[in-house]
Structures are given as C-alpha cells and as structure tokens.
Amino acid sequence: MTSFDNVLEEIGQFGLFQKQLFFLMCFISVVFSPIDVGIVFLGFVPDFRCSNPAADELGRKCGWNAEEEMNYTVILPDDSVDPLYFSQCLQYDTNWNQTSVSCTDPIRNLTSYSNNNMTVTSCTNGWVYDTTGSSIVTEFNLVCDDSWKLDLSQSVVNLGFCLGSLFIGYLADRFGRKPCLLVSLLITAIFGVLVAFAPTYSWLVTFRFLQGLVSKGSWTSGYILDMSYYCHPILVAEIVGLDHRRTVGVIYQVAFTVGLLALAGVAYFINNWRWLQLAVTLPNFVFLAYYW
Structure with missing residues (x-):
C-alpha cells in the first residue's frame, strides 16, 4: 500500500x-x-523599600539625599536576620513627625531606641520601587510576603x-x-x-x-x-x-x-x-x- x-x-x-x-x-x-x-x-523585580510618607517629609525638611534618608529611617538589621529582607520588608514603627526627631542620626535620638525596645512593623504604606517602568511586581506589589x-x-x-x-x-x-x-x-x-x-x-x-x-x-x-x-x-x-x-x-x-x-x-x-x-x-x- x-x-x-x-x-x-x-x-x-x-x-x-x-x-x-x-x-x-x-x-x-x-x-x-x-x-x-x-x-x-x-x-x-526592581530594588524596593518601604514607603513612609512621614519619613519622606522629614527627609525633605532635613535636606537629606536618598542615601541619607535610607540610612536614617530604614531599619538596621542585627546579625541574626537577613539584612535584605529587613531593609525591604520592615520599617521602624515610629512617628517621624514627632518633635523629638532630629535631623542628625534621628534613630539614636529616639527614647525607644535608646531603651533597646524599638519596634518594627511591615510596610503598611506599600513600597517605593527604584524603576522608571512598571511590571506586575510593582503594580500588584508582589514582594515580601x-x-x-x-x-x-x-x-x-x-x-x-x-x-x-x-x-x-x-x-x-x-x-x-x-x-x-x-x-x-x-x-x-x-x-x-x-x-x-x-x-x-x-x-x-x-x-x-x-x-x-x-x-x-x-x-x-x-x-x-x-x-x-x-x-x-x-x-x-x-x-x-x-x-x-x-x-x-x-x-x-x-x-x-x-x-x-x-x-x-x-x-x-x-x-x-x-x-x-x-x-x-x-x-x-x-x-x-x-x-x-
């Protein structure tokens, strides 16, 4: 056949x-x-950090650049945790608009920090992404948890x-x-x-x-x-x-x-x-x- x-x-x-x-x-x-x-x-997935309008406002008042604002207001991890996760997914649970906050190393001037009981919280105000474009990550906040x-x-x-x-x-x-x-x-x-x-x-x-x-x-x-x-x-x-x-x-x-x-x-x-x-x-x- x-x-x-x-x-x-x-x-x-x-x-x-x-x-x-x-x-x-x-x-x-x-x-x-x-x-x-x-x-x-x-x-x-671009670089990102917690969005904190109050800290951003303090940064503008103090004349901080982006690096200084990160150093002064983003959580500083200890040796027992992942520094990348702490810097991107957690923030200090404090009111950055309070009068006791100074422009010179503000974290160390807070009473709660000096007493070693500074609490942290998740990024309740969302995130700031270091990119000029957009992805499904930045639009739907597919980061951290x-x-x-x-x-x-x-x-x-x-x-x-x-x-x-x-x-x-x-x-x-x-x-x-x-x-x-x-x-x-x-x-x-x-x-x-x-x-x-x-x-x-x-x-x-x-x-x-x-x-x-x-x-x-x-x-x-x-x-x-x-x-x-x-x-x-x-x-x-x-x-x-x-x-x-x-x-x-x-x-x-x-x-x-x-x-x-x-x-x-x-x-x-x-x-x-x-x-x-x-x-x-x-x-x-x-x-x-x-x-x-």
Whole structure:
C-alpha cells in the first residue's frame, strides 16, 4: 500500500511549497517564546523599600539625599536576620513627625531606641520601587510576603501547557491541523490581550492560565518532534519527507530562540509591562491570515 511518504519521495520531500509553508510556521514558534519566558520582563523585580510618607517629609525638611534618608529611617538589621529582607520588608514603627526627631542620626535620638525596645512593623504604606517602568511586581506589589505570587503567575502558564498538550493531539486529529492551528492562535491572542488589561492579580493569573492552555496548541500544531515524544503528527513534519523532518524540527526550535532574542529587544524599548504584553501578543492576530 502506497503511503504519503512514498508519494513525497516521488514528487519531492522538501520542495518550494514545503519550504514556504515551513517558513510561515516558524513565525508561530517565534511569537510563542514570550508566552513561555516573558515573565522575565513582565515580572521584573526592581530594588524596593518601604514607603513612609512621614519619613519622606522629614527627609525633605532635613535636606537629606536618598542615601541619607535610607540610612536614617530604614531599619538596621542585627546579625541574626537577613539584612535584605529587613531593609525591604520592615520599617521602624515610629512617628517621624514627632518633635523629638532630629535631623542628625534621628534613630539614636529616639527614647525607644535608646531603651533597646524599638519596634518594627511591615510596610503598611506599600513600597517605593527604584524603576522608571512598571511590571506586575510593582503594580500588584508582589514582594515580601506576597513574593510567591510571582512564581504562581508563571506556574499556572506551565500548568496550562501541560493540560493543553493532553487534548491538542486529539483535536488536531479530530478536526484537522489547520482549524486547530487557527482557533488556538485566535484564543491565544484574545487571552493575551486580556492579560494586558487585567485589573487585578486574580484576573491576571486566570487569563495567563487560559492563554497557556491554548497557546501550546498553536505551537505544537507547527511540527512534530518524533513519535516517541508527541503521539500525533503535526503540520510541518507531515508535509516534509522523512529525510528532512529532523532538520525542520531543529530549525523550528531555532525560531523559538530567535523569539527570545526579539523579546529582549522589544523589552529594552518598552518598560511598561502592559504595553509589552500587547506588543508580543498582537502578532498572533496577523497569523489568522494563514487561513488563506
């Protein structure tokens, strides 16, 4: 019985049409990389400290520069604690506007400090971030006790990848490669835009999970690594002869790496995470033209 591979051997295993189609599919691999590793820029963690309006006002009255204000008003840790955590996540529980506070080493002039019972508290007024841009960390304050939420925002994407990979093979076999590819691209683009407009952290996590759930479909619908890794044949590998399937698989991964380099370049010029999310998501709508 003649197989499709036998036909390809006769008409050409990697002709002009296959090369054109493969070239178009590589762009899908390029735009998938920001979904996978974009958290590096979307979740950038700048230097930060507790926000204390009263201490800031005292600093202005005393004419302190930023370094002096930090030295005078941010907690000074002892040897038993993590100095980074103390300087970023705790502050002195005192009224910096009281008359007993001086401009010269104000901490040591406080009675409570001299009695060694100076209390500390969490950053009740939020944080000040040393950056001109914004990330999901600075917008939703994912630091200190809430720093685990940054990892969760990426973990849900990976969970989506895992769950999406379970059913994408069946859908591609049941409804066809092309419909599966186009629908997954559309849904990926929609949820990517919703991520950029997420009003709260909860909605952000929800949209990222749903984007991860379907985006793996658009990526895996581009090619097949081998039958031991994916149990379903996919578009690019199917239309290429056996002698070239390993090559197109490797180049498809190279396209993913190109996407990483492009992401770094885009993030260099766009330091607002919402605009960055839009910039890396909107190209997915362009790929709907692959319908033709």
